[in-house]
Amino acid sequence: MPTAELRLIPARRGAAARASAGQRIKVINTHGTQVVDTWAFSAADAAEWMSMEASRAWFMKLRAAVGDTFRTNQRRPILTLVEDTSGAAHDTLMAACDLPRYGLLGVTGHHDNCRDNLHAALAVLGVKVPATPSPLNLFMNIPWTPDGALAWAEPISPPGSYAVLRAEMDLIIAFSACPQDILPINGRTGQTTEAHFTIQ
Amino acid sequence: MPTAELRLIPARRGAAARASAGQRIKVINTHGTQVVDTWAFSAADAAEWMSMEASRAWFMKLRAAVGDTFRTNQRRPILTLVEDTSGAAHDTLMAACDLPRYGLLGVTGHHDNCRDNLHAALAVLGVKVPATPSPLNLFMNIPWTPDGALAWAEPISPPGSYAVLRAEMDLIIAFSACPQDILPINGRTGQTTEAHFTIQ
Numbered sequence: 001m002p003t004a005e006l007r008l009i010p011a012r013r014g015a016a017a018r019a020s021a022g023q024r025i026k027v028i029n030t031h032g033t034q035v036v037d038t039w040a041f042s043a044a045d046a047a048e049w050m051s052m053e054a055s056r057a058w059f060m061k062l063r064a065a066v067g068d069t070f071r072t073n074q075r076r077p078i079l080t081l082v083e084d085t086s087g088a089a090h091d092t093l094m095a096a097c098d099l100p101r102y103g104l105l106g107v108t109g110h111h112d113n114c115r116d117n118l119h120a121a122l123a124v125l126g127v128k129v130p131a132t133p134s135p136l137n138l139f140m141n142i143p144w145t146p147d148g149a150l151a152w153a154e155p156i157s158p159p160g161s162y163a164v165l166r167a168e169m170d171l172i173i174a175f176s177a178c179p180q181d182i183l184p185i186n187g188r189t190g191q192t193t194e195a196h197f198t199i200q
Numbered sequence: 201m202p203t204a205e206l207r208l209i210p211a212r213r214g215a216a217a218r219a220s221a222g223q224r225i226k227v228i229n230t231h232g233t234q235v236v237d238t239w240a241f242s243a244a245d246a247a248e249w250m251s252m253e254a255s256r257a258w259f260m261k262l263r264a265a266v267g268d269t270f271r272t273n274q275r276r277p278i279l280t281l282v283e284d285t286s287g288a289a290h291d292t293l294m295a296a297c298d299l300p301r302y303g304l305l306g307v308t309g310h311h312d313n314c315r316d317n318l319h320a321a322l323a324v325l326g327v328k329v330p331a332t333p334s335p336l337n338l339f340m341n342i343p344w345t346p347d348g349a350l351a352w353a354e355p356i357s358p359p360g361s362y363a364v365l366r367a368e369m370d371l372i373i374a375f376s377a378c379p380q381d382i383l384p385i386n387g388r389t390g391q392t393t394e395a396h397f398t399i400q
Contacts, residue, residue: 053252053295053334058304062262062293062348073332075300093262093293095253100275104258130330132273134253146346148262 004200009036011194012179014117016125018043019167019199025079027175028196029086029139032159033187035178036195037096037114037135040070040078043170046127048072050079052092052134062144063090069168070136078171079136083164086157091137093150097180098132105182112179121174138163140178140185152183173199204400209236211394212379214317216325218243219367219399225279227375228396229286229339232359233387235378236395237296237314237335240270240278243370246327248272250279252292252334262344263290269368270336277368279336284364286357291337293350297380298332305382312379321374338363340378340385352383373399 004026009015011034019025027036042048051073058075059068065088069080081088095101098115115132122129141153167173175197181190204226209215211234219225227236242248251273258275259268265288269280281288295301298315315332322329341353367373375397381390 047331051295053293054301056350057294057301060350062344062350073295075298075304093253094257095251095273098275101254101257104275131247134334144262144344144348148344150256150260150262 004198007197009175009177009195009197011177012112012192014121014174014176016121016172016174017199018125019171019173021167021169023167023199024082025165025167025173026162026198027138027165028160028162029155029157030160030196031193032157032161033155033191034193034195035140035155035180035186036138037118037176037178038138039118039133039135039174041127041129041172042072042078043172046129046172048074049129049133050136052136056092063088063092077168079165080168081163082166086139086161086163088163089139089141089156090163091140091142093142094137094140096132096135096176097178107182114176114178117176118174122172125172127172152185154184154187204398207397209375209377209395209397211377212312212392214321214374214376216321216372216374217399218325219371219373221367221369223367223399224282225365225367225373226362226398227338227365228360228362229355229357230360230396231393232357232361233355233391234393234395235340235355235380235386236338237318237376237378238338239318239333239335239374241327241329241372242272242278243372246329246372248274249329249333250336252336256292263288263292278371279365280368282364282366286339286361286363288363289339289341289356290363291340291342293342294337294340296332296335296376297378307382314376314378317376318374321376322372325372327372352385354384354387
């Protein structure tokens, strides 16, 4: 197989691409500390999207492991986690960051955010969706306690580690290199970096 | 305060109502074993809704406790759990059941489902929403393990126990008495019952 084109998810920005059923989407944590919010939409109907709440009800886990399949809001398979060298601490629980979220964290005025990055990346492909689905937060480390308390922890993914998602239908994949620089979710507070992906 | 009108959520069906900021919405598990999927939408703009993913990111728990406030997809307070006699095992993780879900469980043809109940109940009020938000599943008992495995457990709520949610904005509240009769989520498999609510 020829080497796939290495595509950029710019620091604090989004990117989107089309993929066909059976293709492998490799998401590389180039610098090891970067959360990549990830969404997938059916190519046939962008109102059918990868659903964290339907996926958890399918694989019956808070976090997917290699072999687990994410489902859409129509309960159809859309992505399967087929390979992972990152430690597979990927979050399914937290909303994409957005401008009101940064407001709650004390930011006044503009702040880059994953919600806007999603919609801007989709717009490049001419795609519009009527809501912001809850994302698969690749490399985002949200531990839980027996009592159900959650925390914002640093990523455990080494630099250059990756997750590979197999497309189970023709789809649009969208990413945002999370610009969260107030909580330590991207490693050392204040640090936000680029990431990369390939489709082949 | 006069006694509030006791309103019915019919077995396997939905119901919706308007509530004003400051009102108390009491959801009664009349028979003790009934999951009640619950949604809330801003009265000013039904595209702003209670978001489980934004709420978890706010109260930093898998389950809300008394005193915790649910947030919208614009991160604004919408409902606060102010009183609870049910044991407060309310799920925030699982999608509302829908027809494709019952298909995966082996049902052919129609099956009552919470998604359709939501949209039918909203339609009675003349409200239409562009997606099905992840619900607050009142009385739904989804335990987790330290490894993150989830399970469908029976409710722990005694008959007549209740949860009280305070409206933090003018809103539309919607319920579905979950018609899940294949998994034991409503107590003994096959059992689905009515529930009730008051607003005052």
